[in-house]
Amino acid sequence: MTTPADQPLDDALRRADVGWLSRRLDARLCPPAVFGRLIRHEDPRLRYLGLVLLDERVTSGRTGDAAETAELARLLPMTLEGSPEALLVLARLHQRLGPYVPGSRRPSWRTAELPVRVRIAWLRAELTNEPTVIRQEPRGELLYQAVREATVTCAHRPAQLVDELVDSGDPVLRAEALRLAREGLHAGLLAPALVRGHVIRLLGTGDGDGDGGSVGADRGGVVAAALAALRERTPPEPTRPPSRQDLLTLARTGDPARIHQALTRLTEAHTGPAADRDPDLRDLIDVLLHHPKPGIRLHAHRASRALLDRGTYLHHTSILLADPQPDLVRTAIRTLTHTVWPPAIPAMTALVEHPHPTVRTTATEALITLGTRAVPALTHAASHTRPDKRPLYEHLLHHITTTDSA
Incomplete structure (x- = not known):
């Protein structure tokens, strides 16, 4: 009913x-x-x-x-x-x-x-x-990239995932196992004894070192970092949960795994539905939207949607219009089109000259969807761009005005 x-x-x-x-x-x-x-x-x-x-x-x-x-x-x-x-x-x-x-x-x-x-x-x-998938998956760039982009906080069985990577015998996967082990140690998801065992085991192998290639050098750096993390981990885990200020500091200064964990905890702690008005949180997310890791930028954008008011979230979305990753730019364009946020229209208009063809297409479709609301920005762009680029904007203006009059 x-x-x-x-x-x-x-x-x-x-x-x-x-x-x-x-x-x-x-x-x-x-x-x-x-x-x-x-x-x-x-x-x-x-x-x-x-x-x-x-x-x-x-x-x-x-x-x-x-x-x-x-x-x-x-x-x-x-x-x-x-x-x-x-x-x-x-x-x-x-x-x-x-x-x-x-x-x-x-x-x-x-x-x-x-x-x-x-x-x-x-x-x-x-x-x-299901970490056992690693056993049957062909070794190659598809698997390597999937593992490189994985974080221990997203694994449902982090200890088993690290075990499978170590047992694979593949030097690239073993280097990633040490990275995940270190992340798990910092996040409190893996016991120090487990990580220490993996480090000791891999120190006794020569994966990637025999040819003097970058894998061996990378593995050596990760092993050293994991050993340093074990030394830092000697104090017991704190009995109290981290405070809000602890989480804000962790998100500002931590490695990507810790930033991801801090943002997740800040989001989970938000009781809502009222927006969080803390200017420190707003400024933190603004900074993280410029982080070198695209995964952190994306997670910060999601946190903005979950925690902050609509205007701030859309402002943060507009920041992604200048992101180096085309996929994030396209996501931002679609969000700002669906929500019809006028302050972003001039920046979206400029994207019809973006070097990536899929971004240009998405921006063009968005401006057509916005219709007459995009006309002032398109008119301004047409009068200020190079002569050889002007037809891009004039064609869009003609399409929008004729469609609207029809």
Whole structure:
């Protein structure tokens, strides 16, 4: 039965109003049924929005008890449909919700024709849920990149993941095992005795050292760092949980694993629904959006959505319009288009000259979607750009004005 409170949502879903839904739906408060209606909608834009909102819900740590988490996991599609961005979000959701997915099923990504970055994401989702996958996976750049991009805090079985990497006998994977062991030690997820055993075991091998290549040098550096971490770890773990100030300091000064952990804990500690007004938190996220690691920039952006007010979140989203990673730029464009945030329109207009073709295409589509709201920025850009670039803006202006008049 539809209640009066449901009617605006029903109407927005019926007309596939992505902008209205993006503005009104709060990922932290959405019931699973709303996620389901979005994810199963016939319009691919709404399916993508549903996945993005569900990802924000899971990232925020507000998945409720085990029963609600399992209910959210049952919403995950088992088919690979949509844009590469949608498939990346879906892979991330399978990575995070893997233990709750019925039968631990995943889409058949190995037989699908997917971009390399999407295949890497799906392989990472597999090995962080079931580390024994490493035993059968062919050694090569796909596996190496998936492991390099993994963090110990995202592994559901961190000790087993490190064990499998050590037992692989592969020098690249063993170097990554030491990195993850060190991260796990700092995060309190792995016991010092376990990490010490791996370090001692690998010190007795010559992986990667025989040819004088970079793998051996890298491994030596990681071993030294792991030994240093063991020395630093001699005091017992503190009995009290870290304070908010501890977490802010950790996010400012820690390595990527600690930053990720601090942001996650800050998000989990937020009781909401009111936005966090702490200027130190706002400034911290602003700084992290310029971090050299794209994973940290993405996690900081999600934390902004979960913790801060809408205007600050959209300002942070606009920062990503200048991100060096095309995928993050495209995500920012789509978010700012769906939410119709006027201050970002001039920066989005400039992206029609972006060096990456997919960014140019996404920016062009966004400006057409914005319609007459983009006309002032396009007119200004057309009058100030180089003559050889002016037709880009004039063509868009003509398309928007003729479509609007029609």
